[in-house]
C-alpha cells in the first residue's frame with residue numbers, strides 16, 4: 501500500500517533495541533493504531549530485516565504492513581501493534597507464569613516456528629523480548645533483525661550479532677569453527693533451543709543459564725552452554741509434561757533435539773486444555789500490563 505511517514509502521528513515509544521526504535525503511532529486518516537519500527541541507516545541488516553519481515557505471513561508472526569518510504573536512509577517498518585507488549589515485560593518484576601499460560605505460549609511460538617521453517621527462515625533470536633502478545637492472548641514472533649533464509653543446499657549466513665544469552669551449543673561451535681564447518685548444524689534447531697531457555701524463564705521468572713546476578717558475558721555463556729549441563733527447571737515447580745518438553749528442547753546435541761513440528765505433538769502442548777490455557781494467558785496479560 502502507499503502509506504507515507506507523514507500519515508502517522510507518533511504517540512509513544514514502545515521499545516528501543518539494537519536495531520532502532522519502535523513507536524506507537526496512529527494513522528491520521530483512520531485513527532488505526534500501529535507500531536512503527538525505525539531502523540537507522542541503510543545498513544544491509546536493516547534491508548534484510550525488512551525483506552524477511554514483509555514476506556512472512558502467519559497469524560503467529562507480527563504482521564509487517566508496509567515499509568514506508570523515507571527521505572533519509574532510515575528503514576521504517578509499519579507493524580501490527582501488539583498492545584500486550586513483550587513476554588519479558590510480563591515476567592520481569594512479576595515472577596513466573598502459570599503452567600497453562602506457558603503451554604499456550606509454547607503452542608503458538610511452535611506454530612510460528614513451524615511456519616518459518618516452511619518458508620526456510622531461521623529466526624535466531626527467540627527470547628521473551630521478541631515474543632509479543634495481544635490483549636486477546638494471541639502470541640506472535642517479532643524482530644527479524646538477525647533472521648536468515650536457508651538456501652536450498654541447507655547453508656545459511658553464520659554471522660551472529662544477536663543475543664548470546666539464548667544461544668544453542670551448536671551456535672557457539674559455529675562461532676569457533678571455520679566457514680567450511682559452520683553450516684553443518686541443522687539451522688532450525690537453534691530456535692528450538694532458544695524456546696527451551698525461554699520456557700524455563702517464563703515458568704521461573706528468571707533467566708536460567710547463569711547464576712543470579714552474573715552478567716551474561718560471552719565467555720561465561722559459552723562455558724555454561726557448551727560445557728555445562730543444559731539448564732533445567734528447579735525441583736518441584738513443574739509437571740512431568742513440562743519437564744519432558746523442556747528436556748526435548750534443550751538437547752545439547754542438535755541432532756537429538758525435537759523439531760517444532762514434533763513438539764507441537766508433545767503432551768505438554770497437544771495435551772493442554774486449550775480453553776483454560778488461553779484463559780490463563782489472557783488473565784496474566786490483563787493483570788500485568790498497564
Ligand code: ADP
Pocket residue numbers: 514515516517518519520521522535537562579580581582583585586629630632642643644645
Ligand atoms: P530490536 O530489533 O531493536 O530489538 P524489537 O523489534 O525487538 O527491536 O522491538 C523492541 C521492543 O519494542 C520489543 O521488545 C517490544 O517491547 C516493542 N515492540 C516491537 N514491536 C512491537 C509491536 N509490533 N507492537 C508492540 N510493541 C512492539
